[in-house]
Amino acid sequence: MVKRTVRLFSGTNYFNDITSIFINRSIESYEVIEHYHDFLELTYVCEGIGTHHINNEVIRVTKGDFFLIPVGASHVFRPGSISKEKQLVVYNCIMPLEFALQMLQAVPGGKELWHLLAPSEIWHLRDLNGEVHSLFERLYREFSIKRIGRDVALHASVLQLLTYIARLKTEDETISIQNGMDYILAILHSEYDKTITLQELASELGVGERQFQRLFLKYTGMTFLNYLQQIRIDAACRLLRTTNYKVSYVASSVGYNNIAFFNQLFKKKVGLAPREYKQLNK
Structure with missing residues (x-):
């Protein structure tokens, strides 16, 4: 030996x-x-x-x-x-x-x-x-x-x-999960323009996808998809208010390459079409 x-x-x-x-x-x-x-x-x-x-x-x-x-x-x-x-x-x-x-x-x-x-x-x-x-x-x-x-x-x-x-x-596992969810939310707020999947985030937290969805809803009051969409639409609103970017560029900048879907989602969340919102906030 x-x-x-x-x-x-x-x-x-x-x-x-x-x-x-x-x-x-x-x-x-x-x-x-x-x-x-x-x-x-x-x-x-x-x-x-x-x-x-x-x-x-x-x-x-x-x-x-x-x-x-x-x-x-x-x-x-x-x-x-x-x-x-x-x-x-x-x-x-x-x-x-x-x-x-x-x-x-x-x-x-x-x-x-x-x-x-x-x-x-x-x-x-x-x-x-x-x-x-x-x-x-x-x-x-x-x-x-x-x-x-x-x-x-x-x-x-x-x-x-x-x-x-x-x-x-x-501290117990609940605190560890809370810390982990803080990290997940930080990822969403900083990388919302990228492709982010529920599977990847569940793996990051060390839990299954169903458990992740339950924890996410409990922690934020929203589903993962609704939360991500809200972050992206909020970011789009900021760009429409503060820049002269075209709507198509704004859409891709916040993670949406399908302009028709972006327009539909934006109107659903904001109540106005992106061009209407831009004109109103000039």
Whole structure:
């Protein structure tokens, strides 16, 4: 049996008297060997696909997977491909365990989060609404740009991140579904001009299509189709009011290539034909 080589990553290489929080954005490769460390690590997959090797377990990872890695736990990431177009990119946020404890002791209610500092194993979580991604992006920006209030901002973002992790670990499935629906609605509001299927969104939420339709109706008071149509028609109204675009261009800009269907739907939702609405709002 081949003995695994596991290397220690020491905090002395990352921390100094000025700061006890270190953030980086790393492109994973096969050059990094399996390792453990004497500090707490929070890591987030922000691009690509690959695997996370934790002791003898191999976990497939994609954008949105993140991990809380305690002191002494061994692990390593591996990219799914050596192609530069399919790189596995992760954010890492590390800090000494003693520092994290002092930080939590210094804030009201911090004691509630102490259990995060010494879990018995690596925690694998999923960013359902993009909030964790935003926190890691903010941490990386604050760490990279040395400006006034940098340490305050780093401490605040780390506390937000720890709080979010604690809630994910302790709150029930209903909260997870709510977070997931927030993410689904964000997709609809930002990508309404693209082809979006119920099947794709149900898969994103991790439920079947029928359950997705029930959850969507309960969460929004509307069916998936009616909700998407309303977003698109609202966007069309904005374009008709604020631009000189032709109706056909407006229709395609909000996801409708069939101009006859668009005109029919617009009149049903608004009470006026698109050209009438445009004239009325000149």
